[in-house]
Amino acid sequence: MAKGFKKNIGETIKKYRLATRMSQMALAEKIGISYQQLQKYEKGINNISVYRLQQISEALRIPISRLLEGQEPEKVAEEISEYGLSKEEKTLLDLFRKIDNKDIKRGLLLELKGIAEILKKRGID
Amino acid sequence: MAKGFKKNIGETIKKYRLATRMSQMALAEKIGISYQQLQKYEKGINNISVYRLQQISEALRIPISRLLEGQEPEKVAEEISEYGLSKEEKTLLDLFRKIDNKDIKRGLLLELKGIAEILKKRGID
């Protein structure tokens, strides 16, 4: 399940741990797990829960975002504009708003509805 | 294991999901799990791994940090879902989002663009 991902974040943890000159044992004890388990995190053998990452970030005295860096795919960041609207959706809205003719607007909505219907049915068949 | 924490983040996810007007099923399918499993996340029954959170943030088109901030639920939902959209515009968005075919989407945008153009010129002439 997305090994690459896990590995990356584990490596990041290790990096910061070493930077703090902390042993696996020290860190593990601080967050209340065995150092062997921490090993699994660092090696990407086990998934890291958000909760654990939280603990680790506290133990290492760094913000969680630091540990996540390199995880956030570029495209997403770009795609996001404001309030959950994608660029595409924003464009859609902008264009729609430019049309001041009520009938045309309604027609467009009907058209969209039709298309959605068709796609949906085709998906089922 | 730190139930409170999990619950919070699950609730945050739910808020954002609703803000995007996405059903549990829709979101779950997007990230490749059953909607029942997503329920467990939202309810704080199961831990959320960083990996999953990553997927969710992508599906909801928001940066991971948003989900990590222990934010006031009320605000978020309103802030986003309302966002000054008229009923008509909300419908537009809903329909547009139902279309999962990228080409069709692009086609629609082009069409809209065309219409906007024409109306504009006619308005001038």
Next chain:
DNA sequence: TAGTATATACAACCATTGGTTGTAAAATGT
């Protein structure tokens, strides 16, 4: 150099939970 302590690695094992399907109740749309 040996000897002790520290740090990391790896295997075997078990309890928990991450994940599934099935069924039922709300909610929503027409």
Next chain:
DNA sequence: ACATTTTACAACCAATGGTTGTATATACTA
């Protein structure tokens, strides 16, 4: 009022989060 969507909840199972035990490096100090 009826059909469809959406959400909730229970039962179940495989996977993994977590443990201890042992082995191998890597220091430190006498």
